[in-house]
Amino acid sequence: MEVREYVEQVQKNLAAKDPNQEEFLQAVEEFLPAVIPFLEEHPEYVEKNILEIILEPERMIQFRVPWQDDAGNWQVNRGYRVQFNSALGPYKGGLRFHPSVNLSILKFLGFEQIFKNSLTDLPIGGGKGGSDFDPKKKSDSEIMRFCQSFMTELAKHIGPNLDVPAGDIGVGGREIGYLFGQYKRLREYDMGVLTGKPLGFNGSLGRTEATGYGAVYFVKHLLEDREDSFEGKKVLVSGSGNVAIYAIEKAHELGARVITCSDSNGYIYDEEGIDLDLLKDIKEVRRERLTEYVKERSSAEYYEGSVWEFEIDADIALPCATQNEIDGKKAEILVKNGVKVVAEGANMPSTMDAVKLYLEKGILYGSGKAANAGGVAVSALEMSQNSQRLAWTKEEVDSKLDGIMKNIYETCRDTAEKYAEKDNFAAGANIAGFEKVAAAMLAQGLV
Numbered sequence: 140m141e142v143r144e145y146v147e148q149v150q151k152n153l154a155a156k157d158p159n160q161e162e163f164l165q166a167v168e169e170f171l172p173a174v175i176p177f178l179e180e181h182p183e184y185v186e187k188n189i190l191e192i193i194l195e196p197e198r199m200i201q202f203r204v205p206w207q208d209d210a211g212n213w214q215v216n217r218g219y220r221v222q223f224n225s226a227l228g229p230y231k232g233g234l235r236f237h238p239s240v241n242l243s244i245l246k247f248l249g250f251e252q253i254f255k256n257s258l259t260d261l262p263i264g265g266g267k268g269g270s271d272f273d274p275k276k277k278s279d280s281e282i283m284r285f286c287q288s289f290m291t292e293l294a295k296h297i298g299p300n301l302d303v304p305a306g307d308i309g310v311g312g313r314e315i316g317y318l319f320g321q322y323k324r325l326r327e328y329d330m331g332v333l334t335g336k337p338l339g340f341n342g343s344l345g346r347t348e349a350t351g352y353g354a355v356y357f358v359k360h361l362l363e364d365r366e367d368s369f370e371g372k373k374v375l376v377s378g379s380g381n382v383a384i385y386a387i388e389k390a391h392e393l394g395a396r397v398i399t400c401s402d403s404n405g406y407i408y409d410e411e412g413i414d415l416d417l418l419k420d421i422k423e424v425r426r427e428r429l430t431e432y433v434k435e436r437s438s439a440e441y442y443e444g445s446v447w448e449f450e451i452d453a454d455i456a457l458p459c460a461t462q463n464e465i466d467g468k469k470a471e472i473l474v475k476n477g478v479k480v481v482a483e484g485a486n487m488p489s490t491m492d493a494v495k496l497y498l499e500k501g502i503l504y505g506s507g508k509a510a511n512a513g514g515v516a517v518s519a520l521e522m523s524q525n526s527q528r529l530a531w532t533k534e535e536v537d538s539k540l541d542g543i544m545k546n547i548y549e550t551c552r553d554t555a556e557k558y559a560e561k562d563n564f565a566a567g568a569n570i571a572g573f574e575k576v577a578a579a580m581l582a583q584g585l586v
């Protein structure tokens with residue numbers, strides 16, 4: 140059978156099995172065509188039906204999370220962990236707490252995590268988990284009780300050599316702290332069971348910053364390759380959470396001016412550049428909405444809706460909020476705005492139509508599994524430090540992160556040239572990520 144026919148058949152079989160898993164099907168549809176040229180050179184993988192095997196998570200866990208709110212009412216949420224692939228190491232990937240969480244979203248995230256983790260060249264498999272719990276407007280005690288109940292079940296399924304969760308949307312240092320405390324009560328003080336731990340108890344310096352910094356480092360290396368830099372560039376950022384904040388911080392440090400950030404209600408346009416101290420205070424300390432920002436900053440304007448509908452000249456776009464925030468129409472606005480580089484701090488923020496347009500228009504595009512790999516890479520460095528019972532300095536971690544992002548950029552670039560076309564970094568990421576995982580799976584007997 141022709142490789143293309145095989146790939147189409149695999150896609151059809153999956154769509155028939157999981158017709159309602161829209162996001163998962165989207166992530167697969169973006170991935171599979173990219174690996175065709177690689178498979179054509181490696182027929183042994185097609186003979187062994189590697190694609191259908193890799194699309195099936197090794198294990199999925201779903202559980203009940205009952206918890207009591209401050210008014211004394213009992214509530215219940217769904218908890219999940221998708222243990223997708225352990226060819227390269229223990230399952231590794233974040234936990235997302237957001238009302239939209241379902242199996243489709245977690246399977247898309249877990250699937251992409253396999254190849255992202257492979258690109259880091261560190262010994263980590265792929266997984267993802269979370270809950271449809273909505274952390275907004277919850278008290279600190281409610282968050283704690285929820286985390287304790289969630290971990291009471293999850294603890295049965297994770298461990299430093301089995302599965303090592305971390306944060307994602309709605310899960311940061313506070314939540315990881317509560318989750319860790321509960322794991323410790325139930326099992327033992329095993330610091331390697333979670334990453335993104337607070338600095339006071341075996342977290343890694345630089346993990347909080349890693350995803351945002353990493354996305355900017357990815358672009359930095361891409362620009363350096365063209366004898367260009369961030370200096371003087373105008374940057375559009377979406378989101379105002381962990382990834383967005385540290386992408387803004389590093390972009391400013393490298394001489395750019397970030398003029399937007401957003402949340403799920405609206406966005407800020409700050410012509411003078413985002414005031415990061417104010418943003419951090421509002422989001423990290425006070426945990427308030429972005430509308431607070433304009434009250435305290437005279438150069439800023441607030442608009443409802445999506446930042447990607449904003450018409451303004453800019454050079455670089457860093458989507459750092461959530462999946463499918465940029466569709467074809469919004470991508471057209473980016474093109475009109477004059478954006479030349481899109482690098483994804485978020486996971487799958489661009490729809491297939493948007494990606495198609497980037498490639499058509501020659502926009503340099505770093506897909507999430509390459510551009511946002513810095514977070515999980517520093518998570519893996521946290522695991523190394525925990526195993527050694529040693530803590531590295533912030534400079535050591537940061538220089539390793541920069542090196543890893545450089546390597547990821549170059550791998551995407553070189554693999555694209557070898558198998559796809561020049562500057563198709565997304566294809567390069569898919570192929571290079573897949574190559575290592577597929578080889579390991581084959582060598583391990585396709586288990």
Ligand code: NDP
Pocket residue numbers: 233306307308309310350378379380381382383401402403404459460461462484485486511512514515
């Ligand atoms: P946070 O919870 O810290 O922040 C999420 C941000 O995105 C908030 O500003 C939030 O706004 C916004 N957002 C969330 N959902 C939506 C939505 N449906 N529509 C519009 N805006 C939305 O999460 P992170 O910063 O950690 O994660 C952001 C993205 O980066 C996600 O795609 C995540 O998977 C990805 N990522 C995260 C990594 C990490 O280390 N944390 C690593 C790699 C990728 P609001 O407050 O209104 O909800």
Ligand code: 2IT
Pocket residue numbers: 231232233234252255303304305306307334335486511512514515516518
């Ligand atoms: O999407 C991601 O890579 C993350 N949320 C980080 C995962 C991790 O294990 O640090």
